[in-house]
Amino acid sequence: xxxxxxxxxxxxxxxxxxxxxxxxxxxxxxxxxxxxxxxxxxxxxxxxxxxxxxxxxxxxxxxxxxxxxxxxxxxxxxxxxxxxxxxxxxxxxxxxxxxxxxxxxxxxxxxxxxxxxxxxxxxxxxxxxxxxxxxxxxxxxxxxxxxxxxxxxxxxxxxxxxxxxxxxxxxxxxxxxxxxxxxxxxxxxxxxxxxxxxxxxxxxxxxxxxxxxxxxxxxxxxxxxxxxxxxxxxxxxxxxxxxxxxxxxxxxxxxxxxxxxxxxxxxxxxxxxxxxxxxxxxxxxxxxxxxxxxxxxxxxxxxxxxxxxxxxxxxxxxxxxxxxxxxxxxxxxxx
Amino acid sequence: xxxxxxxxxxxxxxxxxxxxxxxxxxxxxxxxxxxxxxxxxxxxxxxxxxxxxxxxxxxxxxxxxxxxxxxxxxxxxxxxxxxxxxxxxxxxxxxxxxxxxxxxxxxxxxxxxxxxxxxxxxxxxxxxxxxxxxxxxxxxxxxxxxxxxxxxxxxxxxxxxxxxxxxxxxxxxxxxxxxxxxxxxxxxxxxxxxxxxxxxxxxxxxxxxxxxxxxxxxxxxxxxxxxxxxxxxxxxxxxxxxxxxxxxxxxxxxxxxxxxxxxxxxxxxxxxxxxxxxxxxxxxxxxxxxxxxxxxxxxxxxxxxxxxxxxxxxxxxxxxxxxxxxxxxxxxxxx
Numbered sequence: 001x002x003x004x005x006x007x008x009x010x011x012x013x014x015x016x017x018x019x020x021x022x023x024x025x026x027x028x029x030x031x032x033x034x035x036x037x038x039x040x041x042x043x044x045x046x047x048x049x050x051x052x053x054x055x056x057x058x059x060x061x062x063x064x065x066x067x068x069x070x071x072x073x074x075x076x077x078x079x080x081x082x083x084x085x086x087x088x089x090x091x092x093x094x095x096x097x098x099x100x101x102x103x104x105x106x107x108x109x110x111x112x113x114x115x116x117x118x119x120x121x122x123x124x125x126x127x128x129x130x131x132x133x134x135x136x137x138x139x140x141x142x143x144x145x146x147x148x149x150x151x152x153x154x155x156x157x158x159x160x161x162x163x164x165x166x167x168x169x170x171x172x173x174x175x176x177x178x179x180x181x182x183x184x185x186x187x188x189x190x191x192x193x194x195x196x197x198x199x200x201x202x203x204x205x206x207x208x209x210x211x212x213x214x215x216x217x218x219x220x221x222x223x224x225x226x227x228x229x230x231x232x233x234x235x236x237x238x239x240x241x242x243x244x245x246x247x248x249x250x251x252x253x254x255x256x257x258x259x260x261x262x263x264x265x266x267x268x269x270x271x272x273x274x275x276x277x278x279x280x281x282x283x284x285x286x287x288x289x290x291x292x293x294x295x296x297x298x299x300x301x302x303x304x305x306x307x308x309x310x311x312x313x314x315x316x317x318x319x320x321x322x323x324x325x326x327x328x329x330x331x332x333x334x335x
Numbered sequence: 336x337x338x339x340x341x342x343x344x345x346x347x348x349x350x351x352x353x354x355x356x357x358x359x360x361x362x363x364x365x366x367x368x369x370x371x372x373x374x375x376x377x378x379x380x381x382x383x384x385x386x387x388x389x390x391x392x393x394x395x396x397x398x399x400x401x402x403x404x405x406x407x408x409x410x411x412x413x414x415x416x417x418x419x420x421x422x423x424x425x426x427x428x429x430x431x432x433x434x435x436x437x438x439x440x441x442x443x444x445x446x447x448x449x450x451x452x453x454x455x456x457x458x459x460x461x462x463x464x465x466x467x468x469x470x471x472x473x474x475x476x477x478x479x480x481x482x483x484x485x486x487x488x489x490x491x492x493x494x495x496x497x498x499x500x501x502x503x504x505x506x507x508x509x510x511x512x513x514x515x516x517x518x519x520x521x522x523x524x525x526x527x528x529x530x531x532x533x534x535x536x537x538x539x540x541x542x543x544x545x546x547x548x549x550x551x552x553x554x555x556x557x558x559x560x561x562x563x564x565x566x567x568x569x570x571x572x573x574x575x576x577x578x579x580x581x582x583x584x585x586x587x588x589x590x591x592x593x594x595x596x597x598x599x600x601x602x603x604x605x606x607x608x609x610x611x612x613x614x615x616x617x618x619x620x621x622x623x624x625x626x627x628x629x630x631x632x633x634x635x636x637x638x639x640x641x642x643x644x645x646x647x648x649x650x651x652x653x654x655x656x657x658x659x660x661x662x663x664x665x666x667x668x669x670x
Binding site for chain 1: 338345647
């Protein structure tokens with residue numbers, strides 16, 4: 001029987017990660033975690049005629065790698081959940097035409113990874129289905145074109161900018177015991193601290209990450225010390241620093257905390273400004289780097305807080321500030 | 336304990352509709368169901384400076400009406416689910432800033448109503464939470480501007496066009512027994528029959544509705560005769576006719592079937608082309624008209640199949656066809 005939410009969180013009993021597939025872009029491959037990913041793009045077109053089609057191809061490849069590992073076909077999965085950054089979550093919706101099973105589209109901007117994993121966890125632990133695959137992606141050129149300017153324009157970037165990660169990640173969740181499980185989730189609230197600069201998403205999202213972290217710890221009576229590592233999704237340098245300060249002012253002992261946007265790249269040498277962002281950012285770091293470490297018992301328990309700026313360019317043009325959200329999943333190695 | 340999916344469907348045991356709030360636009364008010372709705376707009380601006388802000392105000396009003404009926408405050412709800420047609424599901428995401436509880440954003444284009452109701456039903460029946468509010472909206476001027484042309488341009492419409500309904504609907508779902516329940520759901524697959532005309536969504540979506548209906552009936556061993564009424568979301572005249580033919584060719588006895596896009600307006604006198612579309616279309620008809628009839632036992636069991644064209648204008652520009660989806664919920668009056 002499913003457990004009841006405690007505040008905004010719930011612990012899960014039988015939700016395991018059975019497989020994953022990770023595809024990254026050129027800069028992600030050259031970053032410190034490059035060797036962790038299953039496949040990488042040589043260039044942003046990936047042999048396709050448009051960046052959008054390239055993003056979809058990454059998603060398909062990540063899905064195929066994920067399923068092949070477990071010798072599964074598309075039809076063996078009970079339900080697919082997907083999320084990406086494009087209007088109408090185009091990448092996952094258009095890929096889902098190729099899938100013979102039900103599809104649920106989720107939108108949480110860059111929080112899509114934890115959001116889809118959390119929803120999948122809830123549906124599996126309730127006993128509704130046995131196998132769910134989550135799919136998330138982001139692509140630097142498609143996201144920049146949509147949210148700011150086409151990369152080809154060469155618009156000068158602000159120092160506070162983050163760099164949308166290019167990548168796609170597919171994760172197979174199941175109720176059959178495996179070496180790593182999703183043991184708890186916290187769903188986020190939409191938080192808006194009146195930041196309205198679309199070139200400074202890290203700072204806009206920090207309060208949402210703060211809110212979800214505080215709720216997670218409070219709901220489940222935990223602290224940073226209950227985790228070997230706590231990562232936020234894509235606050236990057238500025239946002240991650242602000243979050244730390246907010247947590248410390250809240251009298252929290254912040255230990256073993258990092259941000260996926262800072263982990264995915266070498267910030268001192270790669271041209272990514274404050275660090276990475278995008279759905280793929282927390283997804284690549286988690287499934288490419290943390291998941292294998294959990295499988296190898298190098299990490300025992302990790303909290304992933306994917307952050308999302310729910311920015312609408314239309315609303316920014318109407319002078320509104322940026323609503324943000326963060327969803328959290330706790331991953332645990334099985335003894 | 337939750338039941339397991341049968342194919343793409345599951346029957347629910349304890350999911351009830353406790354309240355709803357419906358706000359409609361001017362044409363919807365003048366239609367045959369006008370008197371069913373709680374509130375209506377005099378004009379498309381609704382006292383706001385932009386159509387997007389007007390859409391959000393409708394959503395807020397629908398939510399407030401829904402909660403006031405049960406004397407509940409925003410904080411009394413465990414979880415909010417929302418879906419709308421705008422890029423970044425702007426209307427629900429920006430409204431969610433005002434909500435003190437977790438929010439999950441869903442995207443299924445015009446299928447958002449049944450999608451959010453289905454997901455809410457799953458989470459409640461599993462025992463995770465007690466009260467979920469779903470929120471959906473669409474606005475003729477915001478959707479037309481985004482998907483086709485600003486209404487003010489006065490572009491001549493094709494005969495096959497549907498008319499995006501203006502409205503917002505909020506529904507409170509709970510595990511506490513009420514007079515109407517959500518007794519089964521079917522999640523849809525993404526279906527694409529290679530239709531690529533953004534001015535003919537009804538015909539594009541008919542195959543998705545067909546797929547979900549066939550799966551629903553097959554999964555739960557039912558037929559049209561198990562329902563007092565079966566409605567699709569927004570296929571409107573052409574699409575609804577095509578669906579009927581597809582079902583009949585599939586040897587199905589199609590009885591008591593209608594389409595919300597044809598029910599919301601007087602097609603013979605109102606300027607809505609083939610009929611209504613948009614998230615609000617199936618939501619207004621279901622919660623404004625069918626739900627009261629279920630409460631009054633005039634209807635015993637109704638199947639609502641919300642249809643969605645997952646169209647991305649960017650992909651249409653890249654000459655791709657339109658992926659579509661349909662999700663179904665079965666509503667039943669309690670003896």
